[in-house]
Amino acid sequence: MKTSWRSASLVASAAAVMALTTACGQDSPPAASQNVGATAAPGGYGNIGAGSGTGGTGASPSAPAAPSASSPSNPAGKLSVSTAENVGKVVTDSLGLTLYRFDQDTEEPPKSNCDGDCAKTWPPVPADDSEAGEGIDKALLGSVTRADGTKQLTVGGWPAYRYAKDVNAGDVKGQGVGGKWYALAPDGKKAQGGAAGGGEAAQAGLSTRKDPKLGEIVVDKNGMTVYRFKKDEAWPKPVSNCSGECLKKWPLVEPVDFADTKGIQEKGYMVFDRTDGKGKQQTINCSPIYTFAGDKAPGDTNGQGVGGTWYAVRPDGKLVGASE
Secondary structure, three states: HHHHHHHHHHHHHHHHHHHHHHHOOOOOOOOOOOOOOOOOOOOOOOOOOOOOOOOOOOOOOOOOOOOOOOOOOOOOEEEEEEEOOOOOOEEEEOOOOOOEEOOOOOOOOOOOOOEEEHHHHHHOEEEOOOOEEEOOOOHHHHEEOOOOOOOOEEEEEEEEEEEOOOOOOOOOOOOHHHEEEEEEOOOOOOOOOOOOOOOOOOOOEEEEEOOOOEEEEEEEOOOOOEEEEOOOOOOOOOOOOOOHHHHHOOOOOOOOHHHEEEOOOOOOOOEEEEOOOOOEEEEEEOOOOOOOOOOOOOOOOOOOOHHOEEEEOOOOOOOOOOOO
């Protein structure tokens, strides 16, 4: 039954994309995918601060305080599996501190993209002196050499971090921060039980929310605000002019099946292939969409109006507070 549902969903999604491409100025559906340029000099990226998760803790009030997670020299020791409220099973170090992974890292090959101030907020877990405890498959443990030459622990290929604001055993305050940081599940995947603060039911891949200042705007599955770049193009086909350093500050929204959306306009809802090696990107009304690394928690709209080129998105794909 599960396989049939997925197959039906994929067929329906493919048909929807084929039918909707005419809304982007095409007289007939493309053969497979569309290429886009990434040549214009992006501007107005905005500043990015460190994460500031507001999640709760799974530890009891009497749990002893652990040594500061911000110390990069803290060894991981024997890893184990703990169950965090609203998050599920997570990997913890010998002190009971939760380990995290970063969406902007890679697992094949393992690579860390968190340095400088990022590494102060999210201290890398040293690979030395780490071992698999109960519930951890030792075959999933490894290491990656960081830019400074130190060895960082990996779980399932993903570099492991602690969060500086987790001070007690069982804290999971880093879960969902910025829509990019998640507790490590025992298999190296994301612990997806909830974002920072947890407790809410999972929401659609793309949906809308009422912002007190901006009105109805689009948000992703983590509740993070979705934006458009005025220098991009939608007609006659999507073209993203945000690449390189721009994408670090304005991460692209990856494809989301239309069946996994709520309140989003169907016309012009399509995916396109980028030409800068960053894969596929989602559009709304044929316009490429992004999130902002400067938004640290669901509800943040720090990217609104940045550089006079970045704006939140309405359910029909129109810009909020700016003309097309």
